[in-house]
Amino acid sequence: MYIKQLSVFIENREGRLEEVLDVLKQSGVNIVSLSLADTSEYGLLRLLVNNPEAGKKALRENGFSAMLTDVLGVKLCHRVGYLQELLEVICKNGINIEYMYALSTGTDDASIVIKTSDLEKAAAILKETAVELVTQEEIA
């Protein structure tokens, strides 16, 4: 139901992002999607990768602070207003969205990654709404 996201703490310093990507490359971990905001001092690089455990291990060994977080991958219909309708359902149930970014799964449809306050409840609601969730296997 959930997918494992790899979250890495990086200082906002020249070359740091490249170092993370290099570690992943060296350990043969493929990046499926990522998100990074333009904060001033430091940032959290959030990644969906084909092998999250291997990615975490490699990063930690190279001195990075890395962890795995459960997130939801939601498949969307490509039409105006669909995402809004989906979020309306979630928000009505008192669930807060912490962050969200786009996910490319290589199919025609779009997908998003979301992290919400009550992940279990959010997943249940989405299932009730007959929304299809992205599985770990699909991005592996």
Add this chain to the structure above:
Amino acid sequence: MIWSKEETMSRAEIEAIQLTRLKDTVKQVWDKVPAYRKKMEDAGVKPEDIQTLKDLAKMPFVTKQDLRDNYPFGLFAVDKEELVRIHASSGTTGKPTVVGYTKRDLEMWTECVSRIAAMGGATKKDVAQICFGYGMFTGALGLHFGLENIGATLVPSSTGNSEKQIMYMKDFGTTLLVATPSYALRLAEVALSMGIDPKKDLNVKIGLVGSELLTEAMREEMHKLWGDDMLVTSNYGMSELMGPGVSGECEHMCGMHINEDYFIPEIIDPKTGEVLPPGEKGELVVTCIYKEGLPLIRYRTKDVTRLIYEPCKCGRTTCRMENLDGRTDDMLKIRGVNVFPSQIEEVILSVDEIGPHYEIILTRKDHADRMEIRVELLKETDSYKELEEIEKKIKSKLRIVLGLDAKISLESPNTLQRFEGKAKRVKDLREGI
């Protein structure tokens, strides 16, 4: 274990020894050290003016500057051929300070260190690994001969090559570690990275740490990494006086016992130079009363402490000096506020989400001092909110302790510099200071 009977003498016995030795030392420097005689003449004191221990206050102070002015051997009280060893301080600011030992000086040194090592729990059964840098620095060889005299098995591994250090600890069954507190932390970190947990996989039960301040927070951090049952004691000394062995903590950890038959401690007001009554806090001044090579009288240590004369629970009757808050040399003046780096260290060690390593960077912009503290994030997180909260927590704790605001920079683990000797954690980039 109490090593020598001199550690349990009555006050009267201690003072009788001190007076005899003080008189001898004053006469010795008057007769043999022209630079010293001149200092005494300038102060209007002659050897016969010293009749009681109180008369010590008539003698002029000696400072590091005197040692520099008389570089290298100008204050030595023996002919060069009587010297059997020379050590020198690092001399980061100018010429090093040079110290010399006669054969008897080395015997005294060994005796002093044997006492403080025994106070810290060392016995002949210990395997003692000395992770102080061997060389001109007095720390390593001082501890070396003291521990050897006790009968411990020495592993003189010096500093560096931390992985090999851990291998020795494991394979030789090291039970006693000599290091600076910051290098002891580093070694634990290296062990963990090798898959060795110092608490379970190593048998280090005694830590004799020195050459750097041991704050209570640092002692707690040592316990966290090396195990709660490790007896971590600090000891005190400086090359000008001899090296390590001037004083040390016993198992009760209530101040460091001074080897009073060899050193007379005084506390002075650093501004006026006046001697303060027992129990008051001020600058520690130490007189060597049994040394031949370099018998400094009233040496200003720049360390701030107070003296405790009540006998200790351990049975020793020697005067204790309270563990140090910091050296007057290390004190920073930030926006007019006096700050000891150790105060910042205590705050950093009290926050679980960050590691024990830190760097303080001081800059000045628009005539205002700015303090940045770089720390390593240990807590793994996926939340900006949590990162902000960690920053806020450190900031507010610092504000309570120092009354100052600082910029906190969170860094990835293992990015800050590690130290094998004395840690240099402050970068003062302010101009004109």
